Amino acid sequence: MVTSGSQVRKSLHGQPRPGPTPGCPDHAHQLPRPRCHGDCRFGSASRSLPRGSGCYGDGRAGRRRDSFGREPRPQRTGFVGSRRVPRGARCHGDRGLDPPGLGSARNCVSGRRIPGRMRSSLTPLGPSVSRDRVISSFPKWYTPAACLQLREHFHGQVSTACQRGNTGTVGLRLSKVVVVGDLYVGKTSLIHRFCKNVFDHDYKATIGVDFEIERFEVAGTPFSLQIWDTAGQEKFKCIASAYYRGAQVIITAFDLTDVQTLEHSRQWLEDALRENEPGACFVFLVGTKKDLLSGAACEQAEAEAVRLANEMRAEYWSVSAKTGENVKAFFSRVAALAFERSVLQDLERRSSSLLQVGGGDVIRMEGRRPETPDSRRPSGPSCC
Numbered sequence: 001m002v003t004s005g006s007q008v009r010k011s012l013h014g015q016p017r018p019g020p021t022p023g024c025p026d027h028a029h030q031l032p033r034p035r036c037h038g039d040c041r042f043g044s045a046s047r048s049l050p051r052g053s054g055c056y057g058d059g060r061a062g063r064r065r066d067s068f069g070r071e072p073r074p075q076r077t078g079f080v081g082s083r084r085v086p087r088g089a090r091c092h093g094d095r096g097l098d099p100p101g102l103g104s105a106r107n108c109v110s111g112r113r114i115p116g117r118m119r120s121s122l123t124p125l126g127p128s129v130s131r132d133r134v135i136s137s138f139p140k141w142y143t144p145a146a147c148l149q150l151r152e153h154f155h156g157q158v159s160t161a162c163q164r165g166n167t168g169t170v171g172l173r174l175s176k177v178v179v180v181g182d183l184y185v186g187k188t189s190l191i192h193r194f195c196k197n198v199f200d201h202d203y204k205a206t207i208g209v210d211f212e213i214e215r216f217e218v219a220g221t222p223f224s225l226q227i228w229d230t231a232g233q234e235k236f237k238c239i240a241s242a243y244y245r246g247a248q249v250i251i252t253a254f255d256l257t258d259v260q261t262l263e264h265s266r267q268w269l270e271d272a273l274r275e276n277e278p279g280a281c282f283v284f285l286v287g288t289k290k291d292l293l294s295g296a297a298c299e300q301a302e303a304e305a306v307r308l309a310n311e312m313r314a315e316y317w318s319v320s321a322k323t324g325e326n327v328k329a330f331f332s333r334v335a336a337l338a339f340e341r342s343v344l345q346d347l348e349r350r351s352s353s354l355l356q357v358g359g360g361d362v363i364r365m366e367g368r369r370p371e372t373p374d375s376r377r378p379s380g381p382s383c384c
């Protein structure tokens with residue numbers, strides 16, 4: 001069940017707003033071309049934009065004005081059949097949408113598809129990412145008691161590949177991050193704190209899904225995360241779950257002050273994993289609203305969460321969207337782990353395609369295959 005654009009999209013006063021829902025294939029012919037004004041987070045004209053993601057940059061650089069000299073109206077970075085509306089707002093949609101994946105990536109100037117061969121040889125251009133999105137050393141875990149990897153430096157093959165600029169298409173692809181969890185736990189607040197550095201005290205329920213794209217520079221290589229915010233309300237679960245597929249990272253959020261939301265985390269993770277290949281996703285368990293707890297209460301909540309994180313084979317983090325505590329460090333860790341896996345997978349893909357000779361024969365491998373996080377992952381519950 002998915003909402004139709006005209007049914008869900010409402011003005012601030014609750015009046016239906018005509019027009020298509022960006023990202024909806026049914027309205028594809030009516031959608032404006034993705035916009036890129038050179039100062040956007042996608043960078044220059046050669047960058048790919050998901051269809052319908054009207055991009056006016058991150059607000060730091062000059063914006064293009066219309067013919068009346070007006071500033072463009074602020075756009076949601078990735079609006080996909082969803083809208084945050086005041087509590088109690090209803091969703092009446094009933095159609096299915098395919099999440100816009102890489103298949104719909106377009107050249108942001110011409111709107112034409114970039115042929116695969118050409119895309120792989122493109123070097124990202126445009127402005128560099130902001131300083132706090134530059135990751136040069138491997139970001140540390142929150143606690144060694146529940147972490148996905150204890151190493152504090154990049155994998156040797158990844159460092160070498162980055163130094164030689166041999167990271168294939170990694171810099172041009174997006175890694176998908178899906179954030180799930182009960183309603184009101186603070187998923188949207190966490191994403192907005194990181195992507196926009198804002199915090200809103202008012203609760204507005206997410207309907208369906210929404211996404212943001214964040215550009216990083218990891219070990220000197222451009223890298224982007226597509227961060228999907230999903231609705232926690234049960235009645236929107238069927239919409240949100242359609243977007244779980246193809247995730248490289250699953251973030252299960254719970255409210256540190258509400259133990260029930262921690263108990264529900266396991267179910268959220270199961271639902272998200274069901275839509276993905278086994279072992280394909282990094283899993284994080286994130287306790288939100290850390291500012292509301294202190295001392296013994298905080299320690300107790302964290303101890304319970306660490307226990308569950310180990311059962312879920314997840315990395316644990318406590319954060320506060322209100323104060324911003326640990327938010328940047330957390331997403332840097334997510335980006336570094338996702339980047340490292342992407343580079344290793346790319347190396348592996350390229351080495352196996354080199355081994356493939358005409359007629360499908362495969363030459364026996366002489367050296368070691370590049371190690372992937374999956375192949376290194378222990379089978380026990382703790383992955384540290």
Ligand SMILES: Nc1nc2c(ncn2[C@@H]2O[C@H](COP(=O)(O)OP(=O)(O)OP(=O)(O)O)[C@@H](O)[C@H]2O)c(=O)[nH]1
Nearest residue numbers: 183184185186187188189201206232289320321322
């Ligand atoms: N004190 C405090 N409040 C927070 C924090 N994060 C979120 N909140 C508040 O918690 C409420 C819910 O936050 P949201 O981000 O809308 O929650 P959500 O998980 O996205 O909710 P759904 O969209 O319904 O799934 C809002 O009133 C926020 O202001 C935090 O770190 N500290």
